[in-house]
Amino acid sequence: MSASDLRGQIDLLLLSVLVAGPAHGYRVIERLREQSEGAFDLTEGTVYPALHRLERSGLLVSHWSDEAPRRRRVYAVTQTGRGSLATRRRDWAAFAGAMQAVIAQ
Amino acid sequence: MIEHWLGEFDRHLRVHGRRRRRVIEELDAHLREGAAAHGEREAVRRMGDARAVAESFTPRAADRLFEQRDRLAALLMLAAMAASLPLARTLEQLGRPGSHASAWFLAFLSPTASVALVSCLAVLRRRPVGARLAAPLLAMVVVTATVVLLDLPPSRAEFHTYTVAETAQTRLQCPASDAGCVAADHASEIRVNYSVGAVLLAGFYLGAATGWTPRRGGRRRRAIA
Numbered sequence: 527m528s529a530s531d532l533r534g535q536i537d538l539l540l541l542s543v544l545v546a547g548p549a550h551g552y553r554v555i556e557r558l559r560e561q562s563e564g565a566f567d568l569t570e571g572t573v574y575p576a577l578h579r580l581e582r583s584g585l586l587v588s589h590w591s592d593e594a595p596r597r598r599r600v601y602a603v604t605q606t607g608r609g610s611l612a613t614r615r616r617d618w619a620a621f622a623g624a625m626q627a628v629i630a631q
Numbered sequence: 632m633i634e635h636w637l638g639e640f641d642r643h644l645r646v647h648g649r650r651r652r653r654v655i656e657e658l659d660a661h662l663r664e665g666a667a668a669h670g671e672r673e674a675v676r677r678m679g680d681a682r683a684v685a686e687s688f689t690p691r692a693a694d695r696l697f698e699q700r701d702r703l704a705a706l707l708m709l710a711a712m713a714a715s716l717p718l719a720r721t722l723e724q725l726g727r728p729g730s731h732a733s734a735w736f737l738a739f740l741s742p743t744a745s746v747a748l749v750s751c752l753a754v755l756r757r758r759p760v761g762a763r764l765a766a767p768l769l770a771m772v773v774v775t776a777t778v779v780l781l782d783l784p785p786s787r788a789e790f791h792t793y794t795v796a797e798t799a800q801t802r803l804q805c806p807a808s809d810a811g812c813v814a815a816d817h818a819s820e821i822r823v824n825y826s827v828g829a830v831l832l833a834g835f836y837l838g839a840a841t842g843w844t845p846r847r848g849g850r851r852r853r854a855i856a
Contacts, residue, residue, distance in 0.1 A: 551657070552664055570661060571679030575687040578654065583698040584757050585842065596664060599657045605759040606701075610842045 536576045538618060539566065541585065541603060541611040548602035550591065551577060577601055585610050632671045633662045639681035645689040654688060704839035705751040705761070711832055712747060715825070722793055736789035739778070743771040747833075754840050765833075765840040772833040776826035790818045 543549070543557045555573055558566045580586045585607035591600045603611065637659055646654060658678070665674030678684060696703070723733045746768050753761030779786045794815055 551661055569677050569679050570658075570665070571677075571684035571687070574654075574658060574661070575684065578688060579698070583842070584701055587757075597656075597660055598664075599653075599660070604757075606762050606840075606842045609762075613842075 535618070536568070536572065537580060537585075538611070538614045540573070540576055540580060541607055541614065544586065544601055545603045545608065545611055548600050550598035550600050552598070554601070580607070632675050633659070633666060636662065636675045636678065636681050640685050643682045643685035645685070658684075700839045701754050701762070701842070702757075704836045705754040708747055708751050708832060708836050711828075712744060718821070718825075722789060732785065732788040732792045735785035739785050740775065743768070743775050746771060750836075750840070762840045762842075765837040769830075769833040769837045772829050776830050779822050779826045782822070786822070790822060793821075794818045 539558060540554065543554055543561070546557075549557065551570065551574055554577070555568060555570065558568060558573075577586065577588075581588055581601070585604060586601050587604055588599050588601045591598050637655065640658065641655060644651060644654065662671075662674050662678060665677060668674075669677075719737060722736070746764055750761045750764035750768055753759075753764070755761075782790065794817075797817060
């Protein structure tokens with residue numbers, strides 16, 4: 527599934543992946559791929575701008591981690607981000623329920 | 632290949648200062664990690680077109696405003712508090728010599744003002760405590776506004792002092808007018824405007840600081856039901 531198919535849902539996906547624990551960009555992409563069983567194979571060029579946007583919004587924080595083998599920027603969900611994730615999950619559940627109600631007929 | 636991609640990215644990136652250095656450093660580290668695992672060509676392919684990625688790092692003006700809404704709300708709150716200082720000064724000056732009404736009233740307001748100040752400064756620095764204090768702040772503002780609106784102590788004594796002082800002043804300037812009524816109306820306006828304004832502002836601040844957005848699914852769900 528491409529980034530354009532996921533337009534509007536990337537923030538929800540990234541917050542959901544990161545709420546499980548802090549991770550750097552590379553690991554975030556891996557987690558997305560693993561948890562979706564390969565369906566969400568987003569490119570780095572999509573994920574990094576989204577991570578930066580979420581950080582500017584105060585939903586994520588980040589710091590440099592100097593653990594071997596190389597320096598990485600690690601992202602974590604803030605308290606505000608957890609609140610936003612809860613709201614987005616509710617909205618998504620409502621949207622998915624409505625879609626299902628229509629297409630299942 | 633990585634150097635070429637980063638050079639192209641650098642040329643089109645419209646982000647400046649510390650953030651620019653950070654973005655480039657982060658993508659450089661990521662590309663080298665990807666190259667170590669899958670080779671340079673695949674790492675660069677996965678990153679996508681350098682120009683498109685650089686452009687996606689540039690936020691639109693409307694997005695920038697929305698992303699900074701918590702800080703804007705904090706600045707608005709601080710500005711409203713600063714704008715209230717002249718009124719506090721006027722109330723203090725109108726107080727009768729020996730009367731402690733103003734001091735009691737200001738002491739009554741100070742816990743709410745302190746929490747607002749701490750919360751706003753924390754939000755401006757993006758500290759989580761700022762958002763956590765927003766709900767207690769709204770509760771404190773509602774209590775304070777209720778006391779002022781219902782003319783309960785210590786607000787009552789303060790506004791009584793204000794009404795008496797303004798009545799005397801109005802009688803001097805305009806002897807024919809009903810000075811008592813004018814002063815009482817004026818005091819009432821101040822109480823209502825400041826109380827309702829403070830509650831609305833604290834509610835807006837709570838929404839902005841906690842990232843709350845109106846739920847859009849309600850109408851749709853009702854329609855389905």
